[in-house]
Amino acid sequence: MDRGGVGGQGVGRLATAYGQAIAAHREAVRRWENARRALAAAGPPAPDNAELVAWLARVAADLAGPPPGAADLTAAPVPVRVGEATTLDGGFPVLLPLAGGAHLAVDCDARDPRVGELLRAVVVRLLAAAPAGAVRVAGIDTVAFGAAFLPLRPLLDAGVLAPPATTAADVAALLDEAERHARGAQHGAPADRELLLLVAASAPPPRELARLAALTHAGPDAAVCVLIAGHPPAGPGDAPPPLGATTQLRLNERYALVGDPPGQPYSADGSGLAAAVLLDGDPPAASVAALGARLAAATRRAEALRFTDLLPAGRWAESAGPGLRTVLGRAGREQVTVAFDDATPHWLVGGRTGAGKTVFLLDVLYGLAARYAPAELQLLLLDFKEGVSFTEFVPTERDPSWLPHARAVGIESDREYGVAVLRELRGELTRRADVLKRHGVTKLADLPAGVRPPRIVTVVDEFQVLFAGNDALARQAVDLLEELARKGRSYGLHLVLASQSTTGVEALYGRAEAIFGQFPLRVALPGGGGVLDPLNDAAKALGIGSAVVNTAGGAAGANTVVRFPDAHAAAADLATLRHELWAARPAGARPPAVFRGYETPRLTDDPAWAGLRPGGDVPLALVGRAVDVAGSAAGFPLDATPGRHLAVVGTATAGADVLRAATLSLARQHAPGTARFLLAPLVAGTAELAGDLAMTLADAGHPVERLDAPALPDRIAAVATPDQPGASAAGGSPAGPAAGAPTGPAPGSAATDAGARSGPADAARRTYLVVFGVDAASAALGATDPATFRSGHDDLRALLRQGPGHGVHLLGWWRGLRRLAEDLGGAQHRDDVACLVALNVPGADLGLHLGVHDLSYTPRAGRALLVDRHDHRVRLIVPFVHSGPEPDGGDDR
Numbered sequence: 096m097d098r099g100g101v102g103g104q105g106v107g108r109l110a111t112a113y114g115q116a117i118a119a120h121r122e123a124v125r126r127w128e129n130a131r132r133a134l135a136a137a138g139p140p141a142p143d144n145a146e147l148v149a150w151l152a153r154v155a156a157d158l159a160g161p162p163p164g165a166a167d168l169t170a171a172p173v174p175v176r177v178g179e180a181t182t183l184d185g186g187f188p189v190l191l192p193l194a195g196g197a198h199l200a201v202d203c204d205a206r207d208p209r210v211g212e213l214l215r216a217v218v219v220r221l222l223a224a225a226p227a228g229a230v231r232v233a234g235i236d237t238v239a240f241g242a243a244f245l246p247l248r249p250l251l252d253a254g255v256l257a258p259p260a261t262t263a264a265d266v267a268a269l270l271d272e273a274e275r276h277a278r279g280a281q282h283g284a285p286a287d288r289e290l291l292l293l294v295a296a297s298a299p300p301p302r303e304l305a306r307l308a309a310l311t312h313a314g315p316d317a318a319v320c321v322l323i324a325g326h327p328p329a330g331p332g333d334a335p336p337p338l339g340a341t342t343q344l345r346l347n348e349r350y351a352l353v354g355d356p357p358g359q360p361y362s363a364d365g366s367g368l369a370a371a372v373l374l375d376g377d378p379p380a381a382s383v384a385a386l387g388a389r390l391a392a393a394t395r396r397a398e399a400l401r402f403t404d405l406l407p408a409g410r411w412a413e414s415a416g417p418g419l420r421t422v423l424g425r426a427g428r429e430q431v432t433v434a435f436d437d438a439t440p441h442w443l444v445g446g447r448t449g450a451g452k453t454v455f456l457l458d459v460l461y462g463l464a465a466r467y468a469p470a471e472l473q474l475l476l477l478d479f480k481e482g483v484s485f486t487e488f489v490p491t492e493r494d495p496s497w498l499p500h501a502r503a504v505g506i507e508s509d510r511e512y513g514v515a516v517l518r519e520l521r522g523e524l525t526r527r528a529d530v531l532k533r534h535g536v537t538k539l540a541d542l543p544a545g546v547r548p549p550r551i552v553t554v555v556d557e558f559q560v561l562f563a564g565n566d567a568l569a570r571q572a573v574d575l576l577e578e579l580a581r582k583g584r585s586y587g588l589h590l591v592l593a594s595q596s597t598t599g600v601e602a603l604y605g606r607a608e609a610i611f612g613q614f615p616l617r618v619a620l621p622g623g624g625g626v627l628d629p630l631n632d633a634a635k636a637l638g639i640g641s642a643v644v645n646t647a648g649g650a651a652g653a654n655t656v657v658r659f660p661d662a663h664a665a666a667a668d669l670a671t672l673r674h675e676l677w678a679a680r681p682a683g684a685r686p687p688a689v690f691r692g693y694e695t696p697r698l699t700d701d702p703a704w705a706g707l708r709p710g711g712d713v714p715l716a717l718v719g720r721a722v723d724v725a726g727s728a729a730g731f732p733l734d735a736t737p738g739r740h741l742a743v744v745g746t747a748t749a750g751a752d753v754l755r756a757a758t759l760s761l762a763r764q765h766a767p768g769t770a771r772f773l774l775a776p777l778v779a780g781t782a783e784l785a786g787d788l789a790m791t792l793a794d795a796g797h798p799v800e801r802l803d804a805p806a807l808p809d810r811i812a813a814v815a816t817p818d819q820p821g822a823s824a825a826g827g828s829p830a831g832p833a834a835g836a837p838t839g840p841a842p843g844s845a846a847t848d849a850g851a852r853s854g855p856a857d858a859a860r861r862t863y864l865v866v867f868g869v870d871a872a873s874a875a876l877g878a879t880d881p882a883t884f885r886s887g888h889d890d891l892r893a894l895l896r897q898g899p900g901h902g903v904h905l906l907g908w909w910r911g912l913r914r915l916a917e918d919l920g921g922a923q924h925r926d927d928v929a930c931l932v933a934l935n936v937p938g939a940d941l942g943l944h945l946g947v948h949d950l951s952y953t954p955r956a957g958r959a960l961l962v963d964r965h966d967h968r969v970r971l972i973v974p975f976v977h978s979g980p981e982p983d984g985g986d987d988r
């Protein structure tokens with residue numbers, strides 16, 4: 096049994112001593128030393144034996160070292176038992192160095208049952224030696240279709256063993272993954288390395304074998320350990336690729352012959368261990384099951400991602416100067432950080448509905464808000480769909496807290512709101528460009544900390560809605576988006592565009608590339624592969640709670656699969672954090688401006704209402720809330736210019752509400768007795784509203800008259816021109832209350848008469864003629880006076896042109912554009928009513944009436960278009976509605 100240089104007698108004694116030592120780990124070193132001393136006493140050891148002694152001593156020391164489950168398999172090889180050597184003096188365990196850059200090859204494949212058993216035993220021992228989660232196993236079995244791995248089923252169930260690769264394509268994909276793993280490990284921090292144990296139960300085809308062989312040369316930093324069976328193959332053929340750092344086993348009928356382990360040879364001449372080895376059999380099924388259960392439990396524990404894991408140790412501790420960063424989740428055991436910076440200034444996020452888009456955004460937004468103070472970060476949050484994505488961040492009756500970074504939040508937004516947000520951002524961009532210029536720098540990051548404005552992250556959920564109309568509004572959105580995407584990077588303006596569908600986005604007038612080329616960071620949630628390159632199908636296999644994060648514009652090969660925690664399931668943590676941040680808000684911080692698409696605003700709830708008081712120069716007729724970022728009140732100043740009248744147009748009954756809001760807001764700007772109101776409820780259903788309105792106005796001390804259609808022409812004639820009797824405001828000898836009028840001139844009106852006659856330009860002396868359904872009076876207005884040949888229409892037109900000059904304004908609701916145009920006397924007179932609120936009027940008709948060819952307006956419930964022909968303002972508004980209790984007129988100031 097004397098094979099090579101290891102002397103049989105000496106080895107026998109050493110082995111016996113070592114065999115006993117291994118049985119009692121803690122005793123190993125001491126006994127080994129005893130054995131060595133005994134050997135030394137017997138004479139100088141042969142050089143070969145000295146090496147064996149050294150190596151076995153180290154093995155023994157190792158065994159006495161880390162307890163099971165604690166070995167670091169990527170730092171250095173660990174001794175793993177493969178069987179028992181038999182000598183004349185008895186047996187001793189054979190331990191081979193594996194992992195830490197050392198590998199194993201067996202010349203027979205797993206069709207020899209001993210090989211399968213050996214591979215499984217080694218897999219189990221390596222897994223048992225390392226901490227849970229530190230080893231991942233991938234199997235290759237192209238010969239027996241994975242049969243070699245069947246007994247390891249509990250490990251498969253535990254998620255530490257991948258389903259074996261059984262076809263050439265599977266093997267190629269597995270090697271791709273292994274090579275990526277190796278590259279990642281080589282560039283990653285040593286502490287984060289996970290060992291990939293590649294187990295080939297048979298040698299793969301030559302190409303793949305060459306790749307497998309290359310991995311054995313990659314060194315310990317690659318964190319790969321290869322166990323390959325069927326190598327080198329028996330029989331003739333091309334020389335197989337040489338393996339690096341590998342212990343080679345050869346099987347004969349009964350035994351295995353063990354080659355020299357890498358770096359720790361048994362022999363001087365490469366002949367290996369001079370003892371036949373009986374390989375270990377399968378590990379007991381119960382042990383495999385127990386190991387699987389232990390690893391599965393540990394994996395569950397390790398993988399339980401909590402929302403709080405995303406948060407930093409301290410709040411608002413980071414500077415946004417170089418960019419914004421937050422932890423999104425984990426890839427394997429590694430934390431994944433995402434950034435808004437020069438490399439990834441904008442993000443594109445895709446995922447089918449229910450894929451976790453809202454959760455993803457909440458994770459990111461709260462993660463950022465916890466890291467950066469509001470002076471470093473602001474948020475504009477815009478959602479186009481029905482849902483609750485961003486309601487978190489705004490105060491409600493139940494929870495008054497808000498996220499202090501949120502500047503504006505749009506919930507179920509209109510496209511117009513979206514464009515308003517983009518316009519606001521462009522304004523910000525221009526302002527920032529000035530600041531940068533003044534400081535002689537080209538990037539926000541280069542500004543001194545004291546003057547550096549916050550970075551602004553704008554999230555647009557379901558952004559494709561912006562382009563849905565293929566109209567002027569869509570074109571504006573595209574223009575704005577392109578400019579912001581292009582320039583935002585330098586100015587600290589970042590965009591997150593999220594969508595459940597990128598179809599329609601292609602129709603970006605050929606500018607999709609120009610826009611999305613500026614979005615290097617792509618996040619594909621389940622069903623969101625559309626944001627990746629067409630050749631990149633990494634999103635196909637995603638489950639809820641994971642995403643492909645790609646920093647190369649979606650290109651294949653730059654994917655990281657990230658798991659992120661379920662923010663919905665951590666509502667209490669979110670609320671705690673929000674309250675904490677809210678409590679820390681800077682003094683004077685204001686809650687975000689909120690636009691809720693479904694809301695029906697009431698005049699008396701609007702902050703502008705509270706600010707109205709008598710004494711201003713030009714009274715303002717408020718009609719609704721603008722669809723803009725600030726949610727400002729929308730209205731018309733009614734000054735002395737000809738044409739300062741209000742026409743509300745459309746059949747929608749909201750027309751009456753708009754007139755009511757305009758009337759009440761005007762009344763609030765007049766001291767009692769300085770304005771009078773002539774109310775003509777001509778449309779069925781408006782009498783009650785006019786009655787209530789009259790009562791409210793009278794309670795506030797304003798003279799009110801009610802008119803019916805027949806009385807209207809005379810009153811119009813009376814107030815149309817300054818020289819008409821009764822033209823002046825505040826009860827200047829009105830014809831008396833019309834039928835059913837509840838009030839006459841208010842008490843005290845006589846006292847104001849003198850003032851009313853003091854001059855037509857006196858803004859404090861006004862008459863407001865409020866007609867609910869001017870079109871209903873067309874017969875009465877059309878009638879001609881047989882003596883003068885003047886019709887009511889002539890007087891109406893005189894009023895429109897001359898009335899404002901002496902304080903008389905018409906507030907009229909027409910139910911059709913044609914009637915309005917007719918009453919005005921044709922298109923050339925359209926400026927005679929300069930203030931228009933269009934309700935359900937087709938956009939094309941409105942454009943025609945106004946002489947504006949590219950007017951984009953789609954009539955819909957709860958929206959109106961405000962047009963002021965004098966200052967060329969056209970904007971979408973949400974008209975004030977009348978519901979609930981009456982306001983209390985002008986007395987509650």
Ligand SMILES: Nc1ncnc2c1ncn2[C@@H]1O[C@H](COP(=O)(O)OP(=O)(O)OP(=O)(O)O)[C@@H](O)[C@H]1O
Nearest residue numbers: 447448449450451452453454639640659660661663
């Ligand atoms: N990381 C996660 N882990 C576990 N469950 C998750 C995770 N992310 C999301 N979910 C679950 O998936 C469901 C859908 O999530 P979410 O509301 O974010 O989807 P969405 O894409 O915004 O849907 P929609 O577009 O229809 O509003 C929720 O029930 C949520 O709890």
